[in-house]
Amino acid sequence: xxxxxxTPKFRILKIGxxxxxxxxxxxxxxxxxxxxxxxxxxxxxxxxSVGAGITDKGEVPNGYNVSRSTTEDFPLRLELAAPSQxxxxxxxxxxxxxxxxxxxxGEGSWLTVV
Amino acid sequence: GENVEQHPSxxxxxxxxxxxxxxxxSDSASNYFPWYKQELGKGPQLIIDIRxxxxxxxxxxxxxxxxKTAKHFSLHITETQPEDSAVYFCAATGNFGNEKLxxxxxxxxxxxx
Numbered sequence: 001x002x003x004x005x006x007t008p009k010f011r012i013l014k015i016g017x018x019x020x021x022x023x024x025x026x027x028x029x030x031x032x033x034x035x036x037x038x039x040x041x042x043x044x045x046x047x048x049s050v051g052a053g054i055t056d057k058g059e060v061p062n063g064y065n066v067s068r069s070t071t072e073d074f075p076l077r078l079e080l081a082a083p084s085q086x087x088x089x090x091x092x093x094x095x096x097x098x099x100x101x102x103x104x105x106g107e108g109s110w111l112t113v114v
Numbered sequence: 115g116e117n118v119e120q121h122p123s124x125x126x127x128x129x130x131x132x133x134x135x136x137x138x139x140s141d142s143a144s145n146y147f148p149w150y151k152q153e154l155g156k157g158p159q160l161i162i163d164i165r166x167x168x169x170x171x172x173x174x175x176x177x178x179x180x181x182k183t184a185k186h187f188s189l190h191i192t193e194t195q196p197e198d199s200a201v202y203f204c205a206a207t208g209n210f211g212n213e214k215l216x217x218x219x220x221x222x223x224x225x226x227x
Contacts (some may be wrong), residue, residue, distance in 0.1 A: 035217075102160050
């Protein structure tokens, strides 16, 4: 049981390039989230999804896009990368609001934009 | 929306002593308060949580207390050990109808051997 798997672990992008951070979960959780963590800061919510086909913006969605075509996958797309998007990105899942509130995090993806 | 403040940002404690981290929240409708531990290079992991119908919860050396009237909650670690060194995050969220978890800014705890 892998839990929440994020790829890649590390990536360096040039300004203006695009890329997709992949997130896959095998826990059959309905809710999925993307957070970013800047040095010395807490976790800021980028986008989240309450189920396949449904996505919504978090606190800091600008410059990002997501899709949720399946329960398992929740990719995060960066278009026209900017230095301000240098950060650590965490994908997370939650079963639902009825049976449990525990959020499970992936190991993180370190992104540097130069 | 919810705003969570966490103090202190760094904390150094002698091994064997206790550590206390405090958080305040703004939304009186919040009713679930988890604490996460993040080790270097890893994602945050849940260590303990508390719901608003409970004032205190313990799990071995860690405990969390909640004061709903004052809108603050605290993490207590007793008999600290070197492996307790990490960054700790508090968070707050509502339950039904609230899908988002708001995090504090984190506390870097260092245990001095």
